[in-house]
Amino acid sequence: MDGRQWSSTIAAAQAGDRRALDELVAGWLPLVYNIVGRALNGHADVDDVVQETMLRAVDNLGSLRDPDSFRSWLVAIAMRQIRDRARRRTADTLRDETAGAAADFAELTVLKLQLEGQRREVAEAVRWLDDEDRQLLSVWWLEVAGELTRRELAAAVGISRQHAAVRVQRMKERLETSRGIVRALDGACPDLRELTARWDGDPDSVWRKRLARHVRGCAYCASPGEAVVVPAERLLVGIALVPLPVGFTLSLALGGKTAVAATTAASVGWSGKVLGALTKPAVALSAGATIVAGGAYVVTNPPQDPPPAIAAPTARPQPQAPTTAPPRSPSASPSASPSPSPSATRPKSDPYGTVVDAVDTAPDPNTRPAPLPHRPESGITSTGGAHATMNHRGDSVTLTGQGYVLVRWQISPQYRPGSLVMPTWTALKGKLFHVASGGGRRMDDRVSSTDTTATGMGNTTTGYAVLPAGTQQMWQNEYFYVDGSVTLTVNERGADYGLNVFPTAWDKVEADVTGGPPEGATRYGLVRDTGKDDTPVPQYVTRDTPSDPATVAQASRV
Numbered sequence: 021m022d023g024r025q026w027s028s029t030i031a032a033a034q035a036g037d038r039r040a041l042d043e044l045v046a047g048w049l050p051l052v053y054n055i056v057g058r059a060l061n062g063h064a065d066v067d068d069v070v071q072e073t074m075l076r077a078v079d080n081l082g083s084l085r086d087p088d089s090f091r092s093w094l095v096a097i098a099m100r101q102i103r104d105r106a107r108r109r110t111a112d113t114l115r116d117e118t119a120g121a122a123a124d125f126a127e128l129t130v131l132k133l134q135l136e137g138q139r140r141e142v143a144e145a146v147r148w149l150d151d152e153d154r155q156l157l158s159v160w161w162l163e164v165a166g167e168l169t170r171r172e173l174a175a176a177v178g179i180s181r182q183h184a185a186v187r188v189q190r191m192k193e194r195l196e197t198s199r200g201i202v203r204a205l206d207g208a209c210p211d212l213r214e215l216t217a218r219w220d221g222d223p224d225s226v227w228r229k230r231l232a233r234h235v236r237g238c239a240y241c242a243s244p245g246e247a248v249v250v251p252a253e254r255l256l257v258g259i260a261l262v263p264l265p266v267g268f269t270l271s272l273a274l275g276g277k278t279a280v281a282a283t284t285a286a287s288v289g290w291s292g293k294v295l296g297a298l299t300k301p302a303v304a305l306s307a308g309a310t311i312v313a314g315g316a317y318v319v320t321n322p323p324q325d326p327p328p329a330i331a332a333p334t335a336r337p338q339p340q341a342p343t344t345a346p347p348r349s350p351s352a353s354p355s356a357s358p359s360p361s362p363s364a365t366r367p368k369s370d371p372y373g374t375v376v377d378a379v380d381t382a383p384d385p386n387t388r389p390a391p392l393p394h395r396p397e398s399g400i401t402s403t404g405g406a407h408a409t410m411n412h413r414g415d416s417v418t419l420t421g422q423g424y425v426l427v428r429w430q431i432s433p434q435y436r437p438g439s440l441v442m443p444t445w446t447a448l449k450g451k452l453f454h455v456a457s458g459g460g461r462r463m464d465d466r467v468s469s470t471d472t473t474a475t476g477m478g479n480t481t482t483g484y485a486v487l488p489a490g491t492q493q494m495w496q497n498e499y500f501y502v503d504g505s506v507t508l509t510v511n512e513r514g515a516d517y518g519l520n521v522f523p524t525a526w527d528k529v530e531a532d533v534t535g536g537p538p539e540g541a542t543r544y545g546l547v548r549d550t551g552k553d554d555t556p557v558p559q560y561v562t563r564d565t566p567s568d569p570a571t572v573a574q575a576s577r578v
Contacts, residue, residue, distance in 0.1 A: 026414075028567050030087040045074060046513065047413060050261045051091075051167060052098050057125040057262065059102045059158035061147060066125075069105050073098045092172040095159060099176045102155055125262070132262050132435060139259070141202050142252045147223040148198035153191045160188055164253040167261070167412070195252055201231045204241035212241060260411040263435045263516060385543050389533050392456055392526070393551035395501050397423040400523035411518040416509040416569070418447075419502050419521075424455070424529050427498045427508070429463060430518040431476060437483030438514040442491060444560040444569040450504015453555040458532035458545030459496025465543060485515040491559060495546070499529045500558070509569035 026047065032040035049070070056069045076097050084093055129135065129143040146157060159176050162168045168176075174184035204212055215234055219227055235241045383389075402408055402425075404417035419425055431440075445452060461467075463476035471479055476496070478484035487493065510519055533545025549555050560572045 026090060026568070027087040030081070030084070030090050034082055034084070034087075041078070045078070048077075048091075048094060049074060050264055051162070052094065053264055054261045055095065055098045055158045055162065056102060057128070057158075058146065058161060059099075059151075059155045060105075061124045061126065061154060063124075065105055069098075069101050073101045076101070091168070092175050095168065095172060095176040096178075099155065099159065099178075102158075106151060106155075128265075129262050133260055135259075138199075138250050139255050141199050142195070142255055144202045145195055145198035148201055148228045149191070149194060150225060153194055156187055156191050157195065160191065161256055164256045165259050166257070166415075192252065197232050197235075198228065199249075199252070200235045200242070201228065204231065204235050204238075207241060209238060209240045211238060260516075260518065383544070383546060387544060389456070389545050390547040392530050392533065392547045393549050394526050395424075395453075395455075395503075395549075397526060399423055400425060400502060402521065402523050404521055406523065408521040409518065410508075410510045410521065411512070413441075413510060413512045413570070416507050417521050418505065418507045419523070420505040421523075422503045423501070424524045424526055425500045425502055426520075426522040426524045426529075427500065428459070428520040428522070429476075429494050429496060429498070430520065431463060431478075431485050432516040432518075433478030433485045434482045436514075436516040437478050437485055439486045439488065440491075440515050440517065441511040441513045441570060442488060442560055443511055443519060444509050444562070444572040445558050446507050446509060446562050446569050446572060447565040448504070448506045448561060448563045450502070450506075451553075452504075452506050452557050452561065453501040453549060454498065454557055455501045455549035455555060456499040456529055456533045456545055456547045457495035457497065458499065458529070460535070460545075461543045462493055462495045464493050485517065492556075497532055497545075499524070499533075501549070506561075507565070507569075511570040513570070 026044065029040050029043055029047075033044050052073050053066075053070050056073065057066050060066050060069065073094075077094055080097075084090060124147060126144050126147050129146075130140050133143075135143055146154060149157060156177060159168055159173045163170060163173050170181060170184065173188075174181045177184060177187070179187065205216075212231075212234060215230070398421060400419055400421040400423040402417055402419050404410070408417045410417065427443075461476065465475060466472070467476055468474035468479075473480040475484075477486075508519070508521060510517075512518070533547060535544070562572050566572060
């Protein structure tokens with residue numbers, strides 16, 4: 021998350037715009053939650069510290085002179101609140117309270133992000149770190165994951181970059197020692213079982229030293245069990261933030277006073293002005309969250325969210341009661357789309373940077389796709405490398421050259437269903453084609469033989485990821501042809517999704533769209549390229565580079 025891309029939203033929030041403040045809180049609350057949650061390892065005080073951090077940020081937002089420094093400013097506030105909380109608590113109190121916790125943050129990280137192997141090992145090793153190391157790790161984890169810079173890490177901890185380098189190196193050494201302990205406890209060493217017979221199972225510094233000493237001297241436990249132990253910083257690259265727990269509530273109150281009370285003292289300044297707007301009876305729903313009268317910010321994940329217009333997939337005949345009309349793709353919905361942007365009115369002789377989309381009707385299972393024209397390929401370079409993984413709002417990758425690109429969708433409605441805020445293609449120089457769809461299935465195809473409501477977009481129990489009106493249904497793999505330069509930006513906000521972006525080649529596209537999934541061909545791909553310049557391009561595309569790519573207007577002829 022780059023604070024510079026939020027400059028306009030921050031400025032609007034500073035001016036008292038309630039919706040801008042709602043968006044700002046929704047966008048940055050997960051980052052604060054991950055820092056605090058990991059630093060305190062899921063302690064019961066996490067919610068209080070997160071709330072105090074966001075309260076101070078909202079209360080002092082008017083004093084922020086440079087919106088581009090918002091991220092480092094917010095992280096520094098979070099770290100101060102963590103340190104203040106540590107000074108107020110004794111070690112014995114923390115240990116007693118932690119013992120009653122339902123689940124620590126390491127466990128949440130493993131479960132929510134579905135970590136396996138050495139990534140799981142790193143997450144669980146955090147339990148064995150001392151408080152000071154865990155606080156540092158909470159921001160270092162985000163640094164290696166691409167959420168923070170080293171300069172921001174040093175500023176948040178309150179030390180120089182040189183000192184930060186030394187501190188991080190020492191913390192990494194202790195983290196590697198802790199990884200060895202986790203690995204050994206997963207093993208079957210009889211001497212280790214005897215050593216831990218009197219251990220109550222709660223990690224602490226005394227047992228860390230005992231177990232580390234055993235691991236260093238035991239040939240069985242010292243063996244990694246794998247050919248190579250990958251450094252932690254390489255394992256954490258691209259790992260998503262742990263999603264907020266369902267029902268997480270953030271009360272925007274000033275020093276224990278309600279927002280209403282805050283507004284009665286207009287002389288308190290900017291915070292009273294903004295929080296006064298929050299007391300209006302209107303309810304603002306955005307980003308899977310609600311700000312209601314009284315200043316309560318509630319993260320929601322309702323299972324009753326409406327399913328997509330085509331909740332029943334079209335991949336195979338449906339064993340459901342007959343209906344008066346066949347299910348339709350969301351793209352065929354008569355719902356009115358926003359008025360086309362000026363770029364959409366360009367003449368057909370210059371379709372690049374416009375949307376010439378068409379209604380997307382899913383083909384029948386095993387219908388062979390049309391031939392894929394072979395366009396010239398001189399190669400594509402990507403700022404994200406050969407495999408860019410983008411999970412968070414504001415993540416982007418710039419593609420330059422001439423050739424094919426794969427964008428693979430990873431939607432996670434089990435964590436946060438809701439309306440999808442689609443990615444955008446911006447700063448187009450040259451041509452951009454949407455040439456084919458593949459991966460063996462569309463995202464609204466069925467994915468379960470036992471749950472007839474389950475698709476790649478969710479199910480009736482967890483809720484669905486819902487496309488904007490007029491948007492083509494995505495397939496697992498979407499292929500594009502670039503001749504020039506363009507930037508793809510993730511605008512994830514309402515529902516969890518990630519994009520994997522690979523430069524690829526014509527023969528690989530051809531092989532994917534003409535084959536089904538590994539378990540059997542139930543759906544081939546779809547070729548959209550006609551070999552002419554009337555090929556559809558993505559729905560959100562512009563030649564400009566807006567300060568916030570999420571504001572790129574939808575321009576669809578559907």
